[in-house]
Amino acid sequence: MNAQPKPALSPAELDAFWMPFTANRQFKANPRLLARADGMRYWTVDGREVLDAVAGLWCVNAGHGRREITEAVTQQLNTMEFAPTFQMGHPIAFELANRLAAIAPPGMDRVFFTNSGSESVDTALKIAIAYHRARGAGQRTRFIGREKGYHGVGFGGMSVGGMVNNRKIFGSSMVPGVDHLPHTLDLGHNAFSRGLPHWGAHLANELERLIALHDASTIAAVIVEPIAGSAGVILPPVGYLKRLREICDKNDILLIFDEVITGFGRTGKPFAAQSFDVTADLMTTAKGLTNGAVPMGAVFAQRKIYDAFMQGPENAIELFHGYTYSAHPVACAAALATLDIYEREGLLTRAATLAPKWEDAVHSLRGAKNVIDVRNYGLIGAVELDSRAGKPGARGFDVFLKCFERGVMVRQTGDVIAMSPPLIIEEKQIARIVETLTEVIRDTD
Numbered sequence: 001m002n003a004q005p006k007p008a009l010s011p012a013e014l015d016a017f018w019m020p021f022t023a024n025r026q027f028k029a030n031p032r033l034l035a036r037a038d039g040m041r042y043w044t045v046d047g048r049e050v051l052d053a054v055a056g057l058w059c060v061n062a063g064h065g066r067r068e069i070t071e072a073v074t075q076q077l078n079t080m081e082f083a084p085t086f087q088m089g090h091p092i093a094f095e096l097a098n099r100l101a102a103i104a105p106p107g108m109d110r111v112f113f114t115n116s117g118s119e120s121v122d123t124a125l126k127i128a129i130a131y132h133r134a135r136g137a138g139q140r141t142r143f144i145g146r147e148k149g150y151h152g153v154g155f156g157g158m159s160v161g162g163m164v165n166n167r168k169i170f171g172s173s174m175v176p177g178v179d180h181l182p183h184t185l186d187l188g189h190n191a192f193s194r195g196l197p198h199w200g201a202h203l204a205n206e207l208e209r210l211i212a213l214h215d216a217s218t219i220a221a222v223i224v225e226p227i228a229g230s231a232g233v234i235l236p237p238v239g240y241l242k243r244l245r246e247i248c249d250k251n252d253i254l255l256i257f258d259e260v261i262t263g264f265g266r267t268g269k270p271f272a273a274q275s276f277d278v279t280a281d282l283m284t285t286a287k288g289l290t291n292g293a294v295p296m297g298a299v300f301a302q303r304k305i306y307d308a309f310m311q312g313p314e315n316a317i318e319l320f321h322g323y324t325y326s327a328h329p330v331a332c333a334a335a336l337a338t339l340d341i342y343e344r345e346g347l348l349t350r351a352a353t354l355a356p357k358w359e360d361a362v363h364s365l366r367g368a369k370n371v372i373d374v375r376n377y378g379l380i381g382a383v384e385l386d387s388r389a390g391k392p393g394a395r396g397f398d399v400f401l402k403c404f405e406r407g408v409m410v411r412q413t414g415d416v417i418a419m420s421p422p423l424i425i426e427e428k429q430i431a432r433i434v435e436t437l438t439e440v441i442r443d444t445d
């Protein structure tokens with residue numbers, strides 16, 4: 001175990017790393033450096049304990065420091081550190097695909113490996129276009145995404161996503177032919193809903209309007225997150241996803257669920273599709289697949305999609321796509337060990353057991369100063385704060401910083417505080433997270 005905290009870095013030593021999705025100057029003036037982790041906790045470089053309320057970054061679902069994963073990775077590195085999967089294979093890649101197919105929503109038993117959520121999204125979009133072409137519908141190239149959607153940072157994912165910052169900065173370089181559904185966040189109707197909001201299923205009907213505008217014959221796929229995380233935890237209204245599914249079916253449009261954050265037990269079933277009883281045609285995953293230990297993503301496809309590609313000369317490559325590190329043996333070993341833990345400890349369904357306690361705990365923040373909404377589902381929670389006049393995000397950032405100072409790591413997007421703890425969390429740790437957040441919100445203007 002890496003028991004010894006690493007020494008703190010001097011300011012000059014912080015310069016070279018251009019940090020992702022970070023306020024670099026703020027961070028480097030006041031760094032928050034993590035040195036080790038175990039179970040539900042991190043320790044900072046100066047030895048301070050921090051409770052992890054976000055599973056790292058929505059990925060460490062089985063908690064930190066899982067020895068079985070370390071051992072599996074070490075053994076794989078000692079046996080075969082790399083093997084190509086272009087025109088070659090190695091057994092545990094197939095074993096992992098089979099294991100994933102066994103826990104997937106109905107019919108999603110074909111698996112394409114990537115290295116991240118962003119790659120999974122771009123892979124799914126490419127599969128959708130190539131699928132229609134393979135069936136003689138090559139004119140179906142459009143995508144429908146959703147406002148406030150987040151699908152990673154590739155050009156495809158950014159284009160179908162609905163994040164204003166992406167559209168403002170990279171708008172002119174986006175994939176053409178993309179339109180967007182309205183988002184489903186509406187505090188006027190749904191503030192403080194417990195679980196899924198009841199108002200808003202009709203927003204799915206906007207898809208019919210977009211189909212009427214573009215014509216179904218031009219649309220390849222609709223992509224949505226069953227629960228959006230990055231835009232501040234947005235839940236699907238009851239019946240909304242089913243309605244999307246019906247409209248897609250009627251119009252021969254593929255439905256893609258981006259389950260990068262909802263996959264692997266977060267909602268109380270292996271995947272949100274199972275929690276909501278709606279199955280997509282393609283499903284993108286990453287994060288919890290390896291418990292965050294090794295980068296890896298996976299795209300699940302309905303068998304009919306895979307089968308549509310299996311035509312033409314047998315020695316021809318059917319899908320012109322892949323990554324050097326697709327099904328990297330070390331990632332496969334980490335994922336198999338992770339699945340063993342999930343299954344042995346019942347973690348893929350534990351969120352459902354804890355959800356009522358979690359819901360009560362996060363909703364205890366209703367009525368706290370500046371709190372304008374509380375949202376929850378499975379082991380996901382969000383507290384939305386009123387924005388300071390002219391300074392969106394400032395209050396949320398202060399709350400995030402103060403929580404960290406007081407020993408709890410949450411995630412902040414704008415003025416939303418998001419929580420997605422490891423699925424091993426105990427009730428006393430739920431209480432600690434919510435107590436800390438309550439105090440911090442009370443102490444923040």
Ligand SMILES: Cc1ncc(COP(=O)(O)O)c(C=O)c1O
Binds near residue numbers: 119150258260
């Ligand atoms: C829904 C969703 N899709 C895609 C991504 C991108 O994943 P990655 O950062 O692994 O590329 C994320 C990341 O948070 C996500 O939440």
